[in-house]
Amino acid sequence: MNWKDIPGLDGVESPGLLIDADAVQQNIDRMIEIVGGPDHVDRLFPHVKTHKIPEITRMQVDAGITKFKAATLSEAQMAATAGAREVLIAHQLVGPKVDRLATLIDDFPNTQFAVLVDDPHAADAINQKCGDAENPLDAYIDIDCGMHRTGILLGNPSDALRAHLDSLSGLRYAGLHVYDGHLHDPDLQVRTEKVKEILGKVARHEQQHPSPRVIVGGSPTFGIWAAETSWHCSPGTTLLWDFGYGNAHPDLPMTVAAALISRVISKPGEGKICIDLGHKSISAEMPLEKRFQFPDLPDAQPIGQSEEHLVLQTPNAASLHVGDIVIAIPRHICPTVALHSHATVVRGGRVTGERWRVTARDR
Known part of the structure; x- marks a missing residue:
């Protein structure tokens, strides 16, 4: 156009x-195709941080996508308002944000919120203010798979944190969050090899310590994770796209x-x-x-x-x-x-x- x-x-x-609503719908349809079509739409766990717009979230809900990631509490609230069934706040909450989460949980009883943790003290604070023994809050462990921004290493550190979560009455271990934001190689083969290296480590760990869920990847590696695993995929920029990703990753048909x-x-x-x-x-x-x-x-x-x-x-x-x-x-x-x-x-x-x-x- x-x-x-x-x-x-x-x-x-x-x-x-300017936003082209028809192009957004095309991108949603392509996201669903990449994870295997409408019968596998439940694999999608898209991030809302790119658009931050309830109408775009509703378009995804109408297409059968009900689970979303958010970086901020405002994004989480927007997603809940737009009809999200589940919202993972993929940013470890500390300080007064924990109190805001408690309010959000009360305000949106039809949305299941979840948190991301990589530290037992953060988990304790969330458990104290948001935990409910009768209806535990889902907590995902953030795995550092090479970006070295947040998260802990897979293995003894993640196993210890999982044991700690199991000891808290108000939190429930929900799975692993494996974000590979450091992988943006233009060469698809190189990108694929790097994803497979991470995939192998996670798969071996899952054989010994199965998780309820594994949420993986971002936009550049979306297609690779979708093809190589049955795990949940978490693209975000795919909704609106830009020339940065478009030039670097022509393998993604957005x-x-x-x-x-x-x-x-x-x-x-x-x-x-x-x-x-x-x-x-x-x-x-x-x-x-x-x-x-x-x-x-x-x-x-x-x-x-x-x-x-x-x-x-x-x-x-x-x-x-x-x-x-x-x-x-x-x-x-x-x-x-x-x-x-x-x-x-x-x-x-x-x-x-x-x-x-x-x-x-x-x-």
Whole structure:
């Protein structure tokens, strides 16, 4: 789809987030195909951190997906509001967040919440404030499989924590959480070999110490885990996709379902334009030249970006006028979405007038 030619775009304020609802549905359908089709949809445990939008969660629920991961309590609440049957908060809760979880559990009795732990003290605090002997809270053990960000090693450390969980009346050991966020090799064979190395370790451990569930992977390794195991898979970026993952992982058949609308606000010199796409509207974590793609200005080179401005050098500058629309595709969609209060919905190739609130952008 050529985003710039969408009817109704002239009435959309910039900078703004655009979401193609039809493309989101296609991506949901492809996620289901990857895990084996509708009969195996229960394997999906997608993350909501990319979109943070209840309407997109409901689209997944309508497709038979009922289990979700969340990084924040606001995301967990959004998922519960949208009809999630289960929500795993995949971020070890500490401090006042534990009290908020207790409130969330009371407010949404039809949603089964679960927590992620890698420390017995954190488990104790959650057990004290959220545990219920008659209805224990599910707790997954976070395994460090190579990312070295959170989690503990599989083996004696994880076995000891499992024994500790078994000693707590208000928590129930639910399984292992194995996130391989460090695996993003463009070469599918290399990525596959690295996944199989982790898979072998987990499978051997599971033979000796079976778990109720194993939740594995992220978006780059989604297809590999789905093909090689019967475990639960946890993609997230697959819902909206971006050019970063699209370029690096063409083996995943996802469609870019989100873009940014911006406009020319000044022409500061020959061969230059300034658009209203500052780093308050697109993720700025990458080097400047890697943050965006411009489908209609493929030769544009960024010169400088500030809070509300982006200056581009482009051979097409003379043909552009102040007020003209410039479409950008972000390299990393997840933090970009969090910069916007709402998304303008495109459906059937046109602006519909719908606006989806990014309700879980708050923490």
